[in-house]
Amino acid sequence: MKDKEATRQRILEMGKKAFIEKGYEGAYLRDIAKEAGVTTGAFYGHYKDKDALFVDLARPVLDGLKEELSKIQQEYQVIDNKKLKDNPMILLSADGVIDYVYDHLDEVMLILKSADKTSLANWQEELFEEGVAEAEEYQRKWKEAGILRNDFDAEFISIITASYFKSIIEAVSRGFDRDKTKQFVSMLSIYHTGGLQTLAGSQKKKR
Secondary structure (H helix, E strand, O other): OHHHHHHHHHHHHHHHHHHHHHHHHHOOHHHHHHHHOOOHHHHHOOOOOHHHHHHHHHHHHHHHHHHHHHHHHHHHHHOOHHHHHHOHHHHOOOHHHHHHHHHOHHHHHHHHHHHHHOOOOOHHHHHHHHHHHHHHHHHHHHHHOOOOOOOOOHHHHHHHHHHHHHHHHHHHHOOOOHHHHHHHHHHHHHHHHHHHHHHHHHHHHHO
16 A cells, blocks of 8 residues: 555656646656656556546645635634724735645646646636635624624625635736735735725715
């Protein structure tokens, strides 16, 4: 069993290397198998095709990102409403998510560059769903703390959440380092939050 797992790890390592250097479409199974020191037949003993190999590299990272987003929701749930009302920006930190991205940057870049050619093509929608749940929890806490007086339309929340995440993806895609991305996302969070506060005030006046 140890030998089999060691072989799988070599295939994963060589697959990752090939995907990074040649892209998903330019990486060939026979070359990955050769670099891993196994036959093509032995490769198929671990993975049914190239897509399965890519998913084994990328899926744990996507699941980890979703878990990081879920942690943010959990932090929202337990924060004291008085503290939140005194400092509405207290919930803005996405440092945990950003650290996770940069701790798994190779896999994240593979996802950004190649996932649309695989069975993980809907990966952004997966993360957006988690992000929308986070935004809804954010809205609920602001309302509970008396910062917001009414709810925003669900489709509006979905759209601004997608916009927020696409901006983060753009920062990573442009090659920003960890600290610059944190600074960028902090500014972006303030921008979005200020907009929500302004809209909430406008809606309140119209009532």
